[in-house]
Amino acid sequence: MAVSRRRFLFTTAAASALAALGKSSETLAEAGGTGITWTKGVCRYCGTGCGVYKGVMGGKLVAVKGDKYNHNQGFLCLKGFLLAQVPNHPDRLKKPLVRKNGKLVETSWDEALSLVAKRFKDSVKKHGADSVAFYGSGQGYTEESYAGNKLFRAGFRTNNIEGNPRLCMASAVGGYVTSFGKDEPMGCYEDIDHADVFFLIGSNTAECHPIIFRRIAKRKETGGDVKVIVVDPRRTPTARIADLHLRFKPGTDLAILNAMAHVIVKEGMVDEKFIKESVGFGQGKAADKSWEDYKAFLETYTPEYAEKVSGCPKDDIIAAARIFGAKGKRTLSFWTMGLNQRTRGVWANNLCHNLHLITGKIGMPGSTPFSLTGQPNACGGVRDQGGLSHLLPYGRLSGKPEHRALMEKLWGLEPGTLPDRPGKHAVAMFQALESKDIKCIYIMCTNPGQSLPNVDRYRKAMKSKDTFVVVSDIFPTRTTELADVVLPAAAWGEKEGVYGCSERRYQLDSKVVEPVGEARPDFDILVDLAHRCGFGDLLPWKNPAEAWDEIRRIAKDTPYAFWGITRERLHKDHGVLWPCPTEGHPGTKRRYVRGEDPLVPADWPKRMMFYGKPDKKAVVWFRPQKDPQEVPDKEYPFYFTTGRVIEHWHTGTMTGRCKELAHARRDAEVEIHPDDAKKIGVRAGGMVKVTSRRGSVVFPANVTDTSPRGMVFVNMHDEKRMCNEITVDAYDPGSKQPEFKICAVKLEKA
Ligand code: SF4
Secondary structure, three states: OOOOHHHHHHHHHHHHHHHHOOOOHHHHHHHHHOOOEEEEEEOOOOOOOOEEEEEEEOOEEEEEEEOOOOOOOOOOOHHHHOHHHOOOOOOOOOOOEEEEOOEEEEOOHHHHHHHHHHHHHHHHHHHOHHHEEEEEOOOOOHHHHHHHHHHHHHHHOOOOEEEOHHHHOHHHHHHHHHHHOOOOOOOOHHHHHHOOEEEEEOOOHHHHOHHHHHHHHHHHHHOOOOEEEEEOOOOOHHHHHOOEEEOOOOOOHHHHHHHHHHHHHHOOOOOHHHHHHHEEEEEOOEEEEOHHHHHHHHOOOOHHHHHHHHOOOHHHHHHHHHHHHOOOOOEEEEEOHHHHOOOOHHHHHHHHHHHHHHHOOOOEOOEEEEEOOOOOOHHHHHHHOOOOOOEEOOOEEOOOHHHHHHHHHHOOOOOOOOOOOOOOOHHHHHHHHHOOOOOEEEEEOOOHHHHOOOHHHHHHHHHOOOOEEEEEEOOOOOOHHHOOEEEEEOOOOOOOEEEEOOOOEEEEEOOOOOOOOOOEOHHHHHHHHHHHOOOOOOOOOOOHHHHHHHHHHHHOOOOOOOOOOOHHHHHHOOOEEOOOOOOOOOOOOOOOEOOOOOOOOOOOOOOEOOOOOOOOOEEEEOOOOOOOOOOOOOOOOEEEEEEOOOOOOOOOOOHHHOHHHHHHOOOOOEEEOHHHHHHHOOOOOOEEEEEOOOOEEEEEEEEOOOOOOOEEEEEOOOOOOOHHHOOOOOEOOOOOOEOOOOEEEEEEEO
16 A cells, blocks of 8 residues: 555645644554554664554555553653654665775675675785774664674674764763772663652753653652752753752862762761672772771862862862762662763762662662663664674673683684784774774764864874775765765664663564665665675575574573564563563562572672672772863863753754654754853854864854853764864773863854
């Protein structure tokens, strides 16, 4: 049955109207969906991982509605509702493109992939295995990322495997591993329904994770005396529901977190039994200190001292500590890029964990430290699957000989096949492209030509005629314009695969329509490329389901065990939380907890077991306040920060093509305090030139007191006015995550 344009618009409009009303979409079928076939899937955008149903009519994806049996209880934000427009957009890439005489021209798949195979193989032969690299994404399916990982590590034999989660989540990984021994949050979304206190730090949850925010707001409305603390220099929409909003100078929140711990300790809000049983104390590399040492470390961090450093009133810090630490109350912390995208991101994560560990508000319904994720599969597809240069699949490390040996056994490789040389993290990878140490790079499902910090520098490297850049994507982007080969990828709805969201929930996203033009799923493209390179035996699968069975086997007997999450179960269930070691296991809401986590022995004598640590204890780290890489000075007197807005997502390549979202907010603006606007003589809508040590961009002014005096904010979604021409590419020494959130700029009327 062909679908008329009118019918398509009607169905999309019905979805938008319901979303605008903030309604569950289960009534969509009645609102105009008769004749639509609905298939279960997962939202393509943020790491909340909302369950959806995809509506197909006449072979075309026409609508999306929320899955009321999934954690999002049928609700979606506007972006999710309007997803059906994305694969149908006329800008879709439909044929492979190869650069000839400086121009990208259409070609066949055979010519494009033969060229890619030849260039990569020749480079390895001539310049060694580390002259090639793979840059993946938290938006690819797990099977796709796994295929890329295996092809490059076991085939080309390089550890130059990275993914864009390095730019958004690496500090959370570093925080979880150093504090608890293993990556990934230990709690679940259901904890929101049990919490008495929400501590939202470095997270504009209302705009970046709207469905999680909806659940928090509902809990606040219905849960009795529920308190919300927001810690953010900006007065974001999230702060509107705050009982207490801590505002401070960017980069000084480490002092605030230590001062909160200071008050908690001084006022006896600690859980001494839990500390004695399950907490160790660290300084530097080893957990070799004591509770007394920690108390001595905190002595400096009086609320008065923190106020001096941060500008946040001491009474607010004391009040926050008292609400967080109140005996008998359950506290849930959420954070995301505000803590992670920092040169001290790992430390900031550790300090949040510390508050939960010293109060014992952890591993109980409503009490957990929870880092939210920006992309749909950063957790499942990259962090868990081992898609970062220092990792191997499921918690193993590329630098550990015994882990490489185990992976060689599991992959059926000769001993010594897997490289022992360290791979390059994201910024270093593009710096190596600049220095020509890396000559060929394969970029899958992401847009580093817009999303890297200090982006102009790396755009030049990608554009150079001495480098060979392959990009697979669904639309033309600021990265495809730099590529030598562009591969048209199948879009959401045109392929299937597994996503793992922030709460360790693995879900199957379904194929419901055929790809447009000659587009192909990234999984098929990588398998084809492997065969052309002579590595077909490494990627022998006929479809993603076969790869999933191998992935389950690789993860078996690790702390990530999900042998029980079979393909059949994924088709049937609305997501399962790992660990899930057997097919009959229901999944795990709370990790490390006796009686909940199957990896904790039933006879373990304590409430929690941090089995990733040698002594099974979590670590309270001593992390001092440290300034960010750049602070304002005479020449660059303003703080510059970046982030998201509710209408758009990532680099805006998809949401910018949804007409309602583009209409709602198209271009990036610079958010500037009225006093600062007055100082430079700019009115609302006037143009402001923002200049850092790396570049200048002119933005229209949004004059508002959302940002404090002395700080400006720009959203990251605009592909014309790119905020990353301004941001700094300094990174955290541990996680290697860049400091997108803070740099110094000057402002001029333009
Ligand atoms: S909250 Fe995130 S996952 Fe849920 S519908 Fe919105 S964009 Fe999609």
